[in-house]
Amino acid sequence: MSDRLDIAIIGATGYTGIELIRILASHPKVRIAHLAAGSQAGQAIGAVFPALLGISPELLPDPFLHPVDPDQIKAKAQIAFLGLPHATAAPIAAALLARGVRVIDLSADFRLKNPATYAAWYNHEHPHPELIPEAVYGLVEWAQGLPEARLVACPGCYPTSVSLPLVPLLKAGLIAPQVIASCASGTSGAGRSAKVSQLYAEVAEGFRAYGVEQHRHTPEITQTLSLAAETPVRVTFTPHLLPIDRGILATLYIQPKPGVDEATLRQAWVEAYGDAPLIRLLPPGAQPDTKDVRGTAIAAMALTPAREEGAPWVVTCAIDNLNRGASGQAVACLNLMMGWPLIAGLPLVALVP
Amino acid sequence: MSDRLDIAIIGATGYTGIELIRILASHPKVRIAHLAAGSQAGQAIGAVFPALLGISPELLPDPFLHPVDPDQIKAKAQIAFLGLPHATAAPIAAALLARGVRVIDLSADFRLKNPATYAAWYNHEHPHPELIPEAVYGLVEWAQGLPEARLVACPGCYPTSVSLPLVPLLKAGLIAPQVIASCASGTSGAGRSAKVSQLYAEVAEGFRAYGVEQHRHTPEITQTLSLAAETPVRVTFTPHLLPIDRGILATLYIQPKPGVDEATLRQAWVEAYGDAPLIRLLPPGAQPDTKDVRGTAIAAMALTPAREEGAPWVVTCAIDNLNRGASGQAVACLNLMMGWPLIAGLPLVALVP
Amino acid sequence: MSDRLDIAIIGATGYTGIELIRILASHPKVRIAHLAAGSQAGQAIGAVFPALLGISPELLPDPFLHPVDPDQIKAKAQIAFLGLPHATAAPIAAALLARGVRVIDLSADFRLKNPATYAAWYNHEHPHPELIPEAVYGLVEWAQGLPEARLVACPGCYPTSVSLPLVPLLKAGLIAPQVIASCASGTSGAGRSAKVSQLYAEVAEGFRAYGVEQHRHTPEITQTLSLAAETPVRVTFTPHLLPIDRGILATLYIQPKPGVDEATLRQAWVEAYGDAPLIRLLPPGAQPDTKDVRGTAIAAMALTPAREEGAPWVVTCAIDNLNRGASGQAVACLNLMMGWPLIAGLPLVALVP
């Protein structure tokens, strides 16, 4: 019998699934008690991802993938991570909550507070609007109510990269409520499904924008920034596809309000994040590189004032889309749900080179 | 004796040099009569770049690298391409012009019309300010006076990617004189010199901004856009380093003037570029990929209106930094200097995958 | 009316298809009269591959993809290139030959002379064994009967990389009839179909062998080398997957017969290839890089004697798998079929960097 918390990972064979397993396999207080995956049930996880073969049996006593069955999950685990596609996740979440299993959902299903917005961007009615109000939005440095939460909606990867640097500035009322977010993500953000557009030979040695003015993370970013600003924030969001495995760089253009200087903006960051172990505020002149946060839960951010009076200022923020932008942030939420240290089990040192 | 024009390439061992040789080796009207390179003189170009071994001796009768000697260049060629570092190029250009050799300069030395601006950004006095007035800025679709030009200043790679899509819109007075240029370039833009920051293991699997608010292409972009707009244009320019060999994507944020709609902007592009063989205007919904213009002189561009009233619109433009952004554009200038078809010898089909 | 030869490309949307179009768009004697592709019929090729948008309408008068219909092909073209999967190609080839259209087949269907070997390795009976005898194996420097050929079987990519360096040595009886071929290919060799194993995030930053002792190119290599040696040659062939778009490097281990020295082996290469414009024999000490032949029809090869008496010697050969290993070699076959210069239209200068 283990004195560790038993958790389940549902949707274990996607990229967020493998990243959850990788992180939790080093977590001091968790045991991975149950893995589920619809399409590959019956296989051992190590047969799907040999990278995971090194996990100790104590931490992963049952390495086999099971069908997605709420009763079975309930029998095995107290908390379940859901790494499922949107619309698939919500019904499973509902079934698990009904059985008393707390849910940390990595899908988009519970991020948007307005079900009409969800319906408009995801092209179907929300499957369980009654659960939306209680879902805690898990942007960890700003999340409220995690210790009691039954249902956590983990933020999207792009929204994390945009919101972390901007929320403190908007909350403090220091910048205008219009921002431009020119973001670029590694290919793992597109998931682990077979698509011609994601083949190595299509992606390597190229760079392109996609989903311009249409990406589904737009309303999530708008919601978070507007809540922080307590006024509607206009967001122009342009995602790009990078020929790298993982990583997001957000390049943000902001307009400080009249009279706001660099020191004031930096001070707002320090007040918000001075003690935050997962935030790295870079000194003037330095720029974050996605490579320097690869495999970690760190968000590294920099601020550069405009050369010219009145011009936009540049904020950059680098995260690992699978870790800080998904599974690492989900584990941070778990830590706060359980009253553990925020960084328990989280990788903080990047794999370089 | 050849009925082709004899040209010389000075600084043949940099990446713009090899690209010039690659392009000119397919040019129907040119013979590469002379190669010069300070540090590697004495070697055959094929020993430095085996990729060039396949060039026919008729088109490259002397494959050896010579010291940089204006008299020797004069004896061999009628036109010289200079692929030299800034400040090194200007004195060689002056010496060649004095000997009656026309010069197509790929350095930054003659791009800026104001020598004080040059001094401020390049940290030294301009070596030959007296030559600046006659230098023709070789943004080919907009260049004036190329047939008679003695001295051509080829645009920088980033300025080309930003100016081509915006000049028509600014000339027509359709957008506000403030633009944001969030650009990303492949590593060949950093040149072929040994630097730790450009090692494979430092660049691969990463993405970062650099030179934020300090990049030397800023005044060049500002100059070109302001001349087009006939009013000062405020430019916010943020370059990024991409883990690819070659390619630039410019993601530009513009503000149409009140009452200007999408059709009007597209019409300005069509009027400027409808017959331009090196410009590709993408249909609504499509986005340019650097990979689709790799190795070509094509600039591919797209326009996306804002979802929200009053928000910035998104313009994207993809070029090959070494080709359209340097050597290919230089050859296009040569073509116009000689009265040849604009596309003579220029690659128009990309190497994909 | 064109004085160019009208050709058709069947299976135009695979990677060998796009490479054929790219090459033929620069060919001085050919017009691409007809494109066919089962699944994407109705689209313009430029909508599938924007890289091809720069082709002149004179060379590609009909850019639309048609269904695969032998009568229609016959009406449009005198020679057809088939870039279809094995087993699909043979029936189309038969139908075209019956209509008097000469066929250059890039599939595996007519490479193996023994239909039983074909059946054993491809797991089905050969669809048209009666056509095998007349098929000319298009390893261009060694192919016989191309001027009269109705049906050409283009060699596989790996077999090309292995056979070119070894055929002269085996023909001259200089090496033992046992070879080891440790080869690595870029991902385009796996084709343009959606597979999880070929996603960017699966391939990048990795390297692995695959199909060890089971790859279907094994009997083809064995056949070519044995015919050259006039005795059975034992081949150990190990393919690997490289995280690059295109390129194959074959690293071959051979055993010179007693008394055979380096000069003798080099002399055999010079005799075979001294005037061959598509073969590059590297000087002692140099090694071929796939990057230096990227996008070209060149095969570059090197020979290194063993340090120790009696140990295997090392031969390396670099080609572009899509060009020299497929489409470029197919065009070289066309050139010989038509009595044109071998290199007509073929790219010989690599895209570097």
Place this chain on the structure above:
Amino acid sequence: MSDRLDIAIIGATGYTGIELIRILASHPKVRIAHLAAGSQAGQAIGAVFPALLGISPELLPDPFLHPVDPDQIKAKAQIAFLGLPHATAAPIAAALLARGVRVIDLSADFRLKNPATYAAWYNHEHPHPELIPEAVYGLVEWAQGLPEARLVACPGCYPTSVSLPLVPLLKAGLIAPQVIASCASGTSGAGRSAKVSQLYAEVAEGFRAYGVEQHRHTPEITQTLSLAAETPVRVTFTPHLLPIDRGILATLYIQPKPGVDEATLRQAWVEAYGDAPLIRLLPPGAQPDTKDVRGTAIAAMALTPAREEGAPWVVTCAIDNLNRGASGQAVACLNLMMGWPLIAGLPLVALVP
């Protein structure tokens, strides 16, 4: 005061240095008490490698780089890791040993038992031949005397990838004493010094052999295999440069002795490594991928019998060149020197994707 062992890392700014710091920052029994680096002394390690900024001050109390001074090292640490170039390492090792500091040397200086062999391959006399006899060769599964060792010579990266799979087979006398090792390494193997040949734009999208029949790891491989076989083993070793950050794949061709079957070879592996936590024996049909061991100390190996009687068999082994091939193996040696569990602090789960 810490109850952890204080260690020093000398040559902390190379790629083996950063990997040592990354690993040791997770080690349960170690404190990184001292960092030294000649050229960058005075800087904080986090300024050189932002990836390391996340290390807790308890584990890295002094993050500044110091000059290389044996007295200072002695004052701070009980064991020193040397990540220095060959010939530089030996004198520092001698000075540290004289001061009672145990040394784990990652250079080549103490790997070869015969100083004449060292002189022949490294082009200078061995600086401290008197120390060679006591140096323990740290191929961890086979190393003898580590608990008492004062001086450990960590194996080279290629030798590790070749020796681990072959030593058990040679020790058991199951294969002939001639092997071919066709190996490929990521670019971090070339170190973190500025070289044109290692620039991103030179390495990406290419693949080439280098140092054929001349690589300095050859005598080390020969020594290890010959000691295992108790007879001279003839090694043909061909290294290649891969466009990846880290990883080595060894593809080995072996000849089982007459009558030796697959089960017997597998049994030899199981006997040698059945309980070895850092060795992964793959089942028939599976192949190791460098990506699946990236960032770990695992060596994954596979065996494939020849299709044809009498032909060579294929053994493949994947490691991370910086971890299992350098710093991870060094930490494993430390663990055995201290009587700790072999895997203490070692990463066993790879970063995928």
